[in-house]
Amino acid sequence: MAPQLQLHAVAFISPQNHPILIRLFSSRKQDDLKYHYIAHTSLDIIDERTGPTSKSNECYLGLLYALEDVAVYGYITPLKVKIVLSLGLTDSVVRDADVTMIFRALHMAYFQSLANPFLRLDAPYDTASDHSALLVQGGRRWRGFRQRVDDVGRAIGANIPDSEDED
Template sequence: MAPPLRLHAVAFISPLNHPILIRSFSQVKGDELKYHYIAHTSLDVIEERIASSNKSTECYLGFLYAMEDSAVYGYITPLKVKIVLALALSDSVIRDADITMIFRAFYNAYYQSLANPFLRLDAPQDSITDHSALLSQGSSKWKGFRRRVDDVARAVGAVVTTDERD
């Protein structure tokens, strides 16, 4: 039996490399800045993988790199939104199928939130390709998305603390 995965953080990054949501599931207070750093440094690796890859249909980018106690994995959606997972490093083998399933669940959470017809009420016309104007982390319209992300994280086994913004 495979050991359970421990999810440290998930980051959603817009097509123009603006953070949409960076959610940390770590119990340590100072780790939020660390996961912002991990999300931003993974963008360089993601861009390299996209440029060197001939397969434009492959969303799963695989293992990107390891940093301290985290293994970082990447995924790019058909909408060019990048999803970055930081998992706890372990000595056991992590199957790509398990990671892909987690990415698809996070992508479905993003897609369901974006499909909300009331989300774009105050959106400028030029924000069709970059949703970061709509999806700012403090936006009250984005509570449903954070809730869906937390539900996926709970299913993976992360300990989700309630946020004062929720």
């Protein structure tokens, strides 16, 4: 049987490096800044691996780095949305196939949320490529996206903290 993965946080970052959603799966409020830091520091490594000299067109970027008790994995969609996954470090081996499956589920959650035809009603037309403006302007409409991300977390076995509605 595969080891249970400990999901700590998921971050979705726009192509312009603006955070779209940083979802913590911890009830400790002091971890909020830590996982924002992890999301932002992983951008440098993602840019290095996907830069102009990179010959790979893989979406899954693998293990980016390990920090204290967290292993950070990266994924970049074809439209350059970055997904950063923070898993708890364990003594067991984490298979790339398990992490890739999680990333594909998170990518599908993002895609399904963007496919909502009512999501862009309040957004200006010049923000079509920067989805962070959609998040700010249509916060309540993105509740479904947060719920889809939570569903992926539940499937992995993460503890979903009580929703405090960030709207």
